[in-house]
Amino acid sequence: MPVVVGIQFKPVTKVYHFGAQELLDLGAGDHVIVETAKGTEVAQVVESPHMIDQKEVVGEMKNVLRRASAWDMVQRDLWARKEQEALAVCRQKAREHHLxxxxxxxxxxxxxxRLLIYFSAENRVDFRTLVRELARVFRTRIEMRQIGVLDEAKLLDGVGKCGRQLCCTSWLRE
Structure with a gap:
């Protein structure tokens, strides 16, 4: 039976299970480095190492590469600050392209x-020229993902009619 940990890439998102045969001392709240289909990522452990039945494993299970170091966390914070700058540039370029x-x-x-850009739009939009220009500006791979209004609310956070934080940002995962 494989030993796995449950991790999240962002707070209040889906929990993913990664193999952790070598890192049995991981605990909830620890940060780890994992390899995903989209590349190397930093994630937070939300479930301590535990065994699962082999039948529960769907497809190939990826492993935790290592515990995140202080340098890894500094790098993550650096890219998080650059995300705010990228957001302003992306909005400006979208206006320039009249999208x-x-x-x-x-x-x-x-x-x-890789820079993943989430956007919402009423209709289908041809943003190929925008992607080319953004790739030239940021010198990285650009991915644009269209989201609906509920996903937008989850990403932006907010307050519902009841006066409390939105359920989708506080406790709903799916």
Missing amino acids: DIKIVRCDYNYTGG
Whole structure:
């Protein structure tokens, strides 16, 4: 039976399970480095190492590469600050291209090799020229992902009619 840890890439998102045969001392709140299909990422442990039945493993299980060091956390914070700058530039470039889209959020991966841009739009939008220009400006791979209004609310956070934090940002995961 494989030993796994549950991790999250962002707070209140889906919990993913990664193999942790070598890192049995990990605890909730620890940060780790993992390899995903999209590249290397920093994630937070939310479930301590535990065994699961082999039948529960769907596809190939990836492993935790290592515990995140202080340097890894500094790098993560550096890219998080650059995300705010990227957001302003992306919004400006979208206006220059006269695109009817709302840039909601920008996320760099751990290495800065990919910039994921979340946007919302009423209609289908051809943003290929925008992507080419952004790739030239940021010198990295650009990925744009269209999201709906509920996902937008989750990314931006806010207060519901009841006066409390939105459920999708405080406790709903799916």
